[in-house]
Amino acid sequence: MSMLYNRVCYYFWFVLLLNINSVSATENLHIAVASNFKAPLEQLLNKAPFADEIEITLSAGASGVLYSQIIHGAPFDMFLSADAKRPALLKQQDLIIKESIHTYATGVLALWQPELNSSNSYIAIANPRSSPYGEAAKYYNDRYLKTNLSFVLAHNITQAFQFVDSGNAGQGIVALASLKAAYQQHANDKYLAYTQLPYQQYPAITQQVVVLKSTDNLAAANKVLSYLLSPAVQSEITELGYQKACSQC
Amino acid sequence: MLETDFTALFLTVKLAVITSLLLLIICFPIAWLLSNYRGRLKPYFEAVIALPLVLPPTLLGFYLLVAFSPNTILGEFWQSLTGHQLAFSFSGIVLGSLIYSLPFVMQPLLVGFSQVNSQYNSAAIALGFSARKRFFYLLIPLLKSTILSAFSLGFAHTLGEFGLVLMIGGNIPGETQVVSIALYDHVEALNYQAAHELSLILFAISFICLVLLFKFNRSNLGFRGANATS
The missing domain is CATH 3.40.190.10 (Periplasmic binding protein-like II)
Known part of the structure; x- marks a missing residue:
């Protein structure tokens, strides 16, 4: 007991x-x-x-x-x-x-095209309706880039990066941060094949x-x-x- | 309701119909073979078929996205065959849905076949029916309700598909923007009114679909009941 x-x-x-x-x-x-x-x-x-x-x-x-x-x-x-x-x-x-x-x-936008002479007809951006990155990307395209490629809309900016990274889209307007993070992890030169877009040319x-x-x-x-x-x-x-x-x- | 929502609804129904029809055609012979197969590997085949049930759609979607890339064998093959690429296209999401909804069509067929095989088939063999005659006069009539429920299960499951299309679709209206994606879009864009309307319609369609499914299943149960008493 x-x-x-x-x-x-x-x-x-x-x-x-x-x-x-x-x-x-x-x-x-x-x-x-x-x-x-x-x-x-x-x-x-x-x-x-x-x-x-x-x-x-x-x-x-x-x-x-x-x-x-x-x-x-x-x-x-x-x-x-x-x-x-x-x-x-x-x-x-x-x-x-x-x-x-x-x-x-x-956020900072970058136009990323891993392969220069790609015949791929898609450009990936984040969805302008919901993502500020997408909105800015669309704004930039409407005024400056005026691409004739077809847009694929990713549900966020990370997925836009993924679409290009997997080779399904030939280029993309992605976040500079995604590219830097990917380069840090994999040290692959394709993550350096981008041009940073000038801040003044898209809404902050x-x-x-x-x-x-x-x-x-x-x-x-x-x-x-x-x-x-x-x-x-x-x-x-x-x-x-x-x-x-x-x-x- | 917005015009893009109608497009999305139509596209979703089209995707679900095509997917479940194709799946019926694919699964029918496989289910037939598998239900007759008694070998040691049977559990492995069954496990492979049930896998899409367990794996998260985001995982399937991610690997499909990788596989669809024009740099891979599958992607290259498809591109040389059709001239388009698989990702961001209707064919791409059909292919994805085929994998995603496979167990839902296969399962009822397997059950149906094993029931038919057990008793009626041996009776017909004893009566001297040829294999072809057994197929058309015994199997198909007996399996009618099974086929219908396999179709409607596949249909219903494809209606609700989201994660996979999100990963491989690219949100293109009229091509890959299905209802679930359009809904997610509305919620993300804080357009709750449009989301409510679209949900209501999707809810109604799914409900009708499921009512029909259970109606078919009822007759299927009746068939089983008769089987049990015999």
């Missing part, structure tokens, strides 16, 4: 300690991030000074999908959108912390971050936010293939 008592006691203390432990250990932060910035964000967060204090969960997805999840009550603390439109809509609906909208990165692709009003971890969210916007991190983001964020220009 006393053995059973001991065991129950032991179990009781065990559970109690477990609970205390989880309360005192780390803060949790759930970040929704546009798929095209997931890899850079992971990379940046891993070497952040608060990497041990804040436990961060990332949910990557298309900005539009994440946006619909947020307005229907998804438990995110922060949202890194691939555009400025959705953060603005969230602000309109009073779902974000005041003054928490910031531009964390500005501002990717903005917001802190959501429903958050219980405001302190942790602010830490991450100021880390992302710090000059050191911003210059790192630039090196990954983005323009400098405009507060720093």
Whole structure:
């Protein structure tokens, strides 16, 4: 009988300690991030000074999908959108912390054609209806490029890259960041066969971050936010293939 | 409703009809052979057929995209045969759907064949029917409801196809922009009104399709019931 008592006691203390432990250990932060910035964000967060204090969960997805999840009550603390439109809509609906909208990165477009004399008649861009990269690409094409190839629309800028990378589309207007990441990984010269499009010739692709009003971890969210916007991190983001964020220009 | 939505709806139905018809033609002899086959490799064949059921469509789509590239054997062969490339074309998504919906057409046929093979066939053989006669006067009439449910399962499953077309389609209206893609587009573009309308129509079509399916299955069950009492 006393053995059973001991065991129950032991179990009781065990559970109690477990609970205390989880309360005192780390803060949790759930970040929704546009798929095209997931890899850079992971990379940046891993070497952040608060990497041990804040436990961060990332949910990557298309900005539009994440946006619909947020307005229907998804438990995110922060949202890194691939555009400025959705953060603005969230602000309109009073779902974000005041003054928490910031531009964390500005996308750069590149015209990529891995094989110069390809007979392929397709050019891949992201869908202009939903992706700011696609919108900018279309704008650029309508005014400057005026290609006579047929367009294939990718559901995001990463897929546009994939279409060209797999050889199914002969060229594409893709994100400079995708090309740089691919070159970093595979060191293949085909990822260098691009021309960067001049910033003035397409609308700026501002990717903005917001802190959501429903958050219980405001302190942790602010830490991450100021880390992302710090000059050191911003210059790192630039090196990954983005323009400098405009507060720093 | 937008005009592009009508195009997408029409395209989806066309894709589903072509896919399920082609699958019936392909699966019929294979199911016949497999249901007669008693060898050791049977589980392996069955596993291969069931694989598309398990593999995520995004995985299938990604490898199809790689395989469709004009730099590969398949891509090159198709290009020299037709002059077009497979990715971003209607033929491409038909090919993808064939793989994706294969188990849904094959499964009912396999079940149907094994039932027919068991009793009626031996009776017909005992009565001295030739193989050809057995095929046309026994197999086809007995399998009518099975074929119909195989067709409608394939049809229904292709209607709801999304991940695969997303990967290999390229979102071209009238060519590869099926309803599920058009819906995703509307949601992504925050055009919820259009998304609701299109969903409603897709919902109605799928519902009717499934009602028909279960109607056919009912007669199929009746057939099985008669089989059990005999």
